[in-house]
Structures are given as C-alpha cells and as structure tokens.
Amino acid sequence: MILHGYWRSGAAWRARIALNLKGLSYEQRGVDLRTGVQRSEAFVVLNPQGMVPALEIDGAVLTQSPAILEWLEEAHPAPPLLPVESADRAHVRAMAALIGCDIHPLNNLRVGKALRETLGADQAAIDAWAARWIVSGFEALELLVSRRGVGWCFGDAPTLADCYLIPQIYSARRFGVPLDAFPRLLAIDAAAARHPAFIAAHPDAQPDAD
Incomplete structure (x- = not known):
C-alpha cells in the first residue's frame, strides 16, 4: 500500500493512525499542500479532487479519509476499530x-x-x-x-x-x-x-x- 499524504494534514493523519492500529505496512509519499503539488497533473490523476490522503491498493486508489478508514475496517477487521453491536x-x-x-x-x-x-x-x-x-x-x-x-x-x-x-x-x-x-x-x-x-x-x- 502507498499512502499519499501531507505530514500535518489531519485527514492523512487519521489514515496513518488506522493503518498503524491495524499493524499494516505501507509506503508514504509526501504531497506538500503548501506548494500546490496536490493540483499537479500527476497527482490529479490519482485523486481528481486534488486532496490528501490517497491510498493506492492493488491497482486501485482510495480517496477521502472516511472511505479509507471504512475500507480498512472491512478489509482488515482485526483489530477492530468499530464495536460489535x-x-x-x-x-x-x-x-x-x-x-x-x-x-x-x-x-x-x-x-x-x-x-x-x-x-x-x-x-x-x-x-x-x-x-x-x-x-x-x-x-x-x-x-x-x-x-x-x-x-x-x-x-x-x-x-x-x-x-x-x-x-x-x-x-x-x-x-x-x-x-x-x-x-x-x-x-x-x-x-x-x-x-x-x-x-x-x-x-x-x-x-x-x-
């Protein structure tokens, strides 16, 4: 997995926490929001919204941190980040x-x-x-x-x-x-x-x- 994010982005930070709690290995690629890298042609191919995070998994790209966290919970249910009931x-x-x-x-x-x-x-x-x-x-x-x-x-x-x-x-x-x-x-x-x-x-x- 490759996580595209910015070190101080709260949304990317959420994804890092969840990945770490799940014990998953991932590569990080920095996207400096201050310099506008998120609007570059190369990054917009990954995420048309031009925002972080973006998570590459098996040829697919997931965007929006709520969707990424929900996917992590579904694809890697242990340890759980949601209760049973x-x-x-x-x-x-x-x-x-x-x-x-x-x-x-x-x-x-x-x-x-x-x-x-x-x-x-x-x-x-x-x-x-x-x-x-x-x-x-x-x-x-x-x-x-x-x-x-x-x-x-x-x-x-x-x-x-x-x-x-x-x-x-x-x-x-x-x-x-x-x-x-x-x-x-x-x-x-x-x-x-x-x-x-x-x-x-x-x-x-x-x-x-x-």
Missing part, C-alpha cells in the same frame, strides 16, 4: 462524523486560505473562526465521551473516533484554542501520546515533516 458502531461513526464533518472542514488549510485571500481575514480572525467550530464540537464530544468512553472515545480501546480526535486536538492547539474545559478529551490525547500506533502517526515522525 450495530448501535454502538453508529455511536462511534457519529463521533467521527462530528469531527470529520462539523469541525475539521471548517479549519483546514483550504478554508484558512480562502478566508485570508477572499475575505481579507488576518490570522487573529482565522484563529477565532477555527475556535468557534472546534469549541462547539468539542463541547458535544466531551459529553458523548462521558457517556460512552472508558479511557478512549468509546469503550476501553481505540476506535475510528480516536483516529479523528487526536489530529483535531493537535489542530486546536495550533489555533490557540484553550482545552482545559475538555478533561476527557485531554485524557484520551494523553493515552494516545503513550500508544505506539499514535506515536508513529504523529506529524513530527513523518518522513516529509519540516
């Missing part, structure tokens, strides 16, 4: 979607660039914009974790939800968002900082990192 699986997917649909897209690199170039926002305004969505999302997630989590987002082992959460906490810190109001999320972040799969997926550990 169907309602529990829906809860985990809802936690992941809370981050992947309602927080992350609103504070990624493309949106920040659009705010700056189209609306003339300065960095303080961009940080405030990001904090608005991160805080409201984390408030809901903190409550969900209090009901379902036992050391992780759901239960006592990492799930798809944790693959989404850890990159978003990193992003929150980059935007200067205070996190003291989210002790359960911070406890998960601390657990991930001790877990080999999460350590290996961290941006600083990637071959294309600055």
Whole structure:
C-alpha cells in the first residue's frame, strides 16, 4: 500500500493512525499542500479532487479519509476499530462524523486560505473562526465521551473516533484554542501520546515533516 499524504494534514493523519492500529505496512509519499503539488497533473490523476490522503491498493486508489478508514475496517477487521453491536458502531461513526464533518472542514488549510485571500481575514480572525467550530464540537464530544468512553472515545480501546480526535486536538492547539474545559478529551490525547500506533502517526515522525 502507498499512502499519499501531507505530514500535518489531519485527514492523512487519521489514515496513518488506522493503518498503524491495524499493524499494516505501507509506503508514504509526501504531497506538500503548501506548494500546490496536490493540483499537479500527476497527482490529479490519482485523486481528481486534488486532496490528501490517497491510498493506492492493488491497482486501485482510495480517496477521502472516511472511505479509507471504512475500507480498512472491512478489509482488515482485526483489530477492530468499530464495536460489535450495530448501535454502538453508529455511536462511534457519529463521533467521527462530528469531527470529520462539523469541525475539521471548517479549519483546514483550504478554508484558512480562502478566508485570508477572499475575505481579507488576518490570522487573529482565522484563529477565532477555527475556535468557534472546534469549541462547539468539542463541547458535544466531551459529553458523548462521558457517556460512552472508558479511557478512549468509546469503550476501553481505540476506535475510528480516536483516529479523528487526536489530529483535531493537535489542530486546536495550533489555533490557540484553550482545552482545559475538555478533561476527557485531554485524557484520551494523553493515552494516545503513550500508544505506539499514535506515536508513529504523529506529524513530527513523518518522513516529509519540516
């Protein structure tokens, strides 16, 4: 497998975490989003959307991190990243979607660039914009974790939800968002900082990192 990603991309980071939790070997190829490599003719052949991650598998190319993570769960079910019961699986997917649909897209690199170039926002305004969505999302997630989590987002082992959460906490810190109001999320972040799969997926550990 070949994972095309950017070291600090939250979406690519999710895929790395899941691949590592599954114990799978993969080659990484860096796509520097800052220089526009994702819009090059060669990369658009892989992913017409011009975004990361893209995962090459047996002659096929998978795009969009939710689809990649779901494929990993189907193709490599052990260890599982979704619970056994169907309602529990829906809860985990809802936690992941809370981050992947309602927080992350609103504070990624493309949106920040659009705010700056189209609306003339300065960095303080961009940080405030990001904090608005991160805080409201984390408030809901903190409550969900209090009901379902036992050391992780759901239960006592990492799930798809944790693959989404850890990159978003990193992003929150980059935007200067205070996190003291989210002790359960911070406890998960601390657990991930001790877990080999999460350590290996961290941006600083990637071959294309600055």
